[in-house]
Amino acid sequence: MHLRFIFAALCIVLYGCSSETTVPQPAGLQLPEGRLIDLTHPFSPETIYWPTAKPFTFEKVSDGVTPGGYYYAANNFSAAEHGGTHLDAPIHFAAGKNTADQIPLEQLVGPAVVIDVAASAASSADYQIQISDIEAWETKNGRIPDSSIVLLRTGWDARWPDRKTYLGTTKVGPDAVAELHFPGLDPKAAQWILSNRRIDGIGIDTPSIDYGQSTTFETHQTLFKENIPAFENVANLDQLPATGAIVIALPMKIQGGSGGPLRIVAIAP
Numbered sequence: 001m002h003l004r005f006i007f008a009a010l011c012i013v014l015y016g017c018s019s020e021t022t023v024p025q026p027a028g029l030q031l032p033e034g035r036l037i038d039l040t041h042p043f044s045p046e047t048i049y050w051p052t053a054k055p056f057t058f059e060k061v062s063d064g065v066t067p068g069g070y071y072y073a074a075n076n077f078s079a080a081e082h083g084g085t086h087l088d089a090p091i092h093f094a095a096g097k098n099t100a101d102q103i104p105l106e107q108l109v110g111p112a113v114v115i116d117v118a119a120s121a122a123s124s125a126d127y128q129i130q131i132s133d134i135e136a137w138e139t140k141n142g143r144i145p146d147s148s149i150v151l152l153r154t155g156w157d158a159r160w161p162d163r164k165t166y167l168g169t170t171k172v173g174p175d176a177v178a179e180l181h182f183p184g185l186d187p188k189a190a191q192w193i194l195s196n197r198r199i200d201g202i203g204i205d206t207p208s209i210d211y212g213q214s215t216t217f218e219t220h221q222t223l224f225k226e227n228i229p230a231f232e233n234v235a236n237l238d239q240l241p242a243t244g245a246i247v248i249a250l251p252m253k254i255q256g257g258s259g260g261p262l263r264i265v266a267i268a269p
Contacts, residue, residue: 008055034245034269039203040085043261046206048125048233049083051169051176056083079252085233087251088209092258094215094224100257102254103229106147107200112194112245112266113141114237119156121183126156126169128186128211141242149201149247150193153237154183157205160235168212184211187218194226201249203231203264231262244269 007021041047047056056079084087090097098230115137121127129152138144159165162215168181183206191198202209202223209230210219223230231249245268252260 005075006161017083023065023199033188034239034267036267037236037239037245039234039236039247039264040262041157041160043077043079043084047079047084048151048161048163048166049080050207051167051172051180052174053080053083055079056077079261081254081257082232085231085235085262085264087249087259087262088217088220088230088232089257089259090224090227090229092224093220094227097224097227098229100251100254100260103227103251106227108251110149110200111145111149111245112151112240112244112247113137113144114151114153114240114242114245116153116237116242117183118238121154121156125181125183126211126213127183128175129154129183129187129189131192132185134189137242144197144199146198147200148197149203149249150199151231151234151237151240152185152202152204155238156182157233157235157237160233167207180207180212181205182208182212185209185219186211187222190219190222194222194228199228201229201231203234203247203249205237206232207235208232233266234264240266240268 010125041136043056045056049055057077060074061074062075064071066072068186087100089100089103091099115133117127117129117133145149156166163170166182169179185204209232210217245266247264247266249262249264251262254260
């Protein structure tokens with residue numbers, strides 16, 4: 001797939017122009033030559049959802065040749081907003097902030113920054129990404145650029161879709177929540193990012209931007225009160241460089257939604 005066609009599509013989405021129109025790329029969003037990488041887990045009966053959420057269901061309605069002589073396939077699906085690779089809209093934990101359909105497209109497309117803490121997470125399922133992790137990344141790679149989408153790689157996506165190793169438990173329902181174990185972003189680090197850098201969004205390859213043992217979801221609260229959306233259960237972050245990729249994260253546009261299924265891809269140089 002040629003990247004010029006991708007940019008033409010983005011042009012239509014972001015600026016309402018036709019595919020024949022030439023417009024300058026927005027500052028900070030220079031699409032690189034490279035390859036497309038899918039950062040999305042597929043949705044199926046195996047898809048991991050929060051233990052208290054309704055899981056993904058798939059119902060086959062039609063799959064065969066009709067009386068008219070042509071083949072026809074159609075299905076029904078249903079699921080909670082928050083499961084699989086999905087968006088957390090700011091309203092999820094911050095009253096009056098953006099719903100899924102209100103998030104500006106500019107916050108869903110942008111340069112990616114990948115902060116890799118997989119080594120630390122491997123030694124502790126309850127690891128919380130620290131300010132020092134971010135500072136160490138900047139020492140090596142430079143300041144996080146404005147309008148970036150920060151992606152946090154813990155290596156957890158390699159455990160998908162095994163619920164025991166990914167969530168820490170195979171239980172479902174309220175009793176399972178206390179047994180959740182997976183890494184997340186420390187609330188202090190979330191506040192440091194907001195106070196010192198200007199990002200458009202944040203993502204992680206675990207079920208939640210807060211670590212599994214959180215009971216107050218402070219990181220969600222901290223980010224969402226500033227209208228920063230989050231992407232959870234992101235896949236394949238090991239295929240992205242620390243800098244230089246472009247992320248396109250387009251969720252289902254659910255009016256008034258607190259989140260929704262997300263198709264997120266990257267263009268890696």
